Amino acid sequence: MSEKPVIGFIGVGFMGHGMAKNLRLAGYQLWVRGRSNRTPVESLLALGAREAENPRQMAEMCDIIHLCLSNSPQIEAVLRGPDGILAGARPGLVVIDTSTANPGSTEALAAELAAVGGHFVDAPLGGTPVQAEAGQLSAMVGCEPEVFARIRPVIDCWAARVSHIGPVGSGHKMKLVMNFISLSYGALYSEAVVLGAKVGISPQTIHEVIGPSRMGCGFFETFMGYVVERNRDAHKFSIANAAKDMRYLNDMASDADMVNLMAGAAKHYYTHAIATGRGDDYVPMLSDIVGALNGVDMDAEVKKGRK
Incomplete structure (x- = not known):
C-alpha cells in the first residue's frame, strides 16, 4: 500500500456522505458509488x-x-456479485465495512477476501449524520493488529474515537451490543412517555425531570427532541434498520445459547412497527406507535403539555 492509498466508498447516504467528504478533504484520491439518491454523489x-x-x-x-450499507445481504451482493469486489480484488486490498452487519456473514466474507490476498475489516459506527459530517464519529474495529496499524490514519479522517475491539467480526459484535442498549432505550422511552400520558404526566415534564438526572443521556435528548419538539430529524435512524439490528442481535444471542428476554421484547416493538407500515419512520416515532396501541395520541399530549 502506498503512503497515500486510493480510497473507495460505497454507500454515501446519511452517514457515508460525511465520512467520504472528510476523506477527500484530507487529500485522498476518492472513488465513490452511491444508490438512487444522486445528491450526495454529485456533492x-x-x-x-x-x-x-x-x-x-x-x-x-x-x-x-x-x-x-444497510444490511448483510447488500454487503454480500457488493462483494460476491459478478461485478463485485471479489471479482476485481488484488492482493493487499482492504475492505472496511462500516455497516451494522451480521457477524457470521462478516466472518465468511473475510475468509473469501483472504483467499485472494485481501483483508476484511469490520468498523461499525457510533454517532449521528451530523457527527459524520464533522468527522466526529466513533469506530469499533475488528481486524488483525498489523492491518489496524495500516488503516488507522484513514479511519482517523472520519472518527474522533477509534477502538480496536479484536479480530474480524468483533467490531460488528460490539456494535450489536451497543445497539441492543440504545434500541432497547427507544422501546423503554416509548413506553415511559405513553405511560406518563396515561397517568397525567406530560412528555415535557418527563423530559424536564429525566434529562438532567443520572438517567439522562445523549440518546434520551435526541429521542425527546422528536417526542417533545416534534422534530422529525432529531434522531435519523429508521425503524427498519432498528428491527434489522435487533434481529441480528437476537441471532447472535441464539448462537451463543443465551436467554435474552429483554432483547426479544424490544425487537417485537420494531417488527410490529414494520408490520403496520412504519418502517421508514425514525426510532423516536416508535413512541407514537406505542401510544396508538394504548389509545393515546402523543401529538395531542404534547400540545396539551405546551399550554
Missing part, C-alpha cells in the same frame, strides 16, 4: 471524487474500500 464529485461503474472497477482502482 462528492464536485470535491474531486470519481464515480466507479461498479464495485469490481472500484476494487481494481483502490487500495482501501469503505462500505456503508
